[in-house]
Amino acid sequence: QQPVQSPQAVILREGEDAVINCSSSKALYSVHWYRQKHGEAPVFLMILLKGGEQKGHEKISASFNEKKQQSSLYLTASQLSYSGTYFCGTDATDSWGKLQFGAGTQVVVTP
Amino acid sequence: DAGVIQSPRHEVTEMGQEVTLRCKPISGHNSLFWYRQTMMRGLELLIYFNNNVPIDDSGMPEDRFSAKMPNASFSTLKIQPSEPRDSAVYFCASSSDGPKAPQHFGDGTRLSIL
Numbered sequence: 097q098q099p100v101q102s103p104q105a106v107i108l109r110e111g112e113d114a115v116i117n118c119s120s121s122k123a124l125y126s127v128h129w130y131r132q133k134h135g136e137a138p139v140f141l142m143i144l145l146k147g148g149e150q151k152g153h154e155k156i157s158a159s160f161n162e163k164k165q166q167s168s169l170y171l172t173a174s175q176l177s178y179s180g181t182y183f184c185g186t187d188a189t190d191s192w193g194k195l196q197f198g199a200g201t202q203v204v205v206t207p
Numbered sequence: 208d209a210g211v212i213q214s215p216r217h218e219v220t221e222m223g224q225e226v227t228l229r230c231k232p233i234s235g236h237n238s239l240f241w242y243r244q245t246m247m248r249g250l251e252l253l254i255y256f257n258n259n260v261p262i263d264d265s266g267m268p269e270d271r272f273s274a275k276m277p278n279a280s281f282s283t284l285k286i287q288p289s290e291p292r293d294s295a296v297y298f299c300a301s302s303s304d305g306p307k308a309p310q311h312f313g314d315g316t317r318l319s320i321l
Contacts, residue, residue: 098249128309137298138250140309183250185310194263195240195310197250 097122099186101198108174108205116201118184120165127160127167128185128195131178138183141169146189171203179205209233211313213299219319225287228316231280232301240310241274241284242298250298256282268293289320 099120106114118127126145130138144160144167155172167186171178181202185195212231220226232239240255254264256276264274271290276282286293296317300310 126307137312137314140311143307143309145307194252194255196252199249 097188098196099184099198101182101184101201103201104199105202106204108171108178108203110176110205110207111173114171114174114203116169116171116182116184116203118167118169118186118198120186120188120196122165122186122188122190124160124162124165124186125189126187127158128187129158129167129169130183130185130197131180132183132200133180141182174203174205176205176207179203211299211301211311213297213313213316215316216314217317217319219321220289221321222290223288224320225285226289226293226318226320228284228297228299228318230282230284230299230313232282232299233303233311234280236301236303236311237279238302238304238308238310239276239282240300240302241282242300242312243295244298244315245295253284291320294318294320 099118102117108114128143129141132138146162158169160167181200183197183200185197214229238257241253244250253266254274259276274284296315298312298315300312302308302310
């Protein structure tokens with residue numbers, strides 16, 4: 097039931113782009129994205145509701161393909177501050193509000 | 208505005224002792240979630256409340272764990288008796304509208320059971 101995230105880790109140079117994928121085996125109502133820095137709490141980035149909408153936060157955007165139960169997070173022109181672990185949380189249509197989090201994707205942005 | 212407040216931030220105790228973790232959600236939020244995070248198992252939902260009522264406690268590991276929400280501004284997670292494998296970071300999060308709203312996490316309680 098836990099969504100599958102890929103890749104597990106990615107190293108970027110400042111200014112480069114990256115894509116993080118999140119895939120679920122269940123029909124989804126929404127997908128949440130969070131970023132967690134070492135020793136800190138997860139911080140909300142964005143929610144995507146079924147309907148395939150795309151959202152953005154600074155130069156971070158995401159899409160949601162409800163037919164494929166997949167979401168992707170796009171890091172564009174990465175900044176040092178983008179370093180951290182990114183988690184997707186999926187809310188299945190039969191589990192109102194109960195998020196299942198993926199294992200996370202560690203992102204390291206270097207100068 | 209104050210975020211989700213958890214206490215204590217750190218707890219070190221010996222195996223067999225009772226541990227109580229506390230959480231104050233953001234005012235006006237009607238959903239509250241308790242999570243546990245470990246390297247091995249990642250971020251796991253233990254229990255969540257909606258309007259102070261437990262909705263799903265299927266993630267609670269065993270009977271040694273219990274959670275209460277006596278009112279809209281306070282929740283506790285209790286472990287009795289504690290075991291070394293309970294060592295983890297425990298997060299409390301709250302949201303305003305279930306699946307449509309972001310979850311705001313507290314700073315967590317880092318629990319070590321010796």
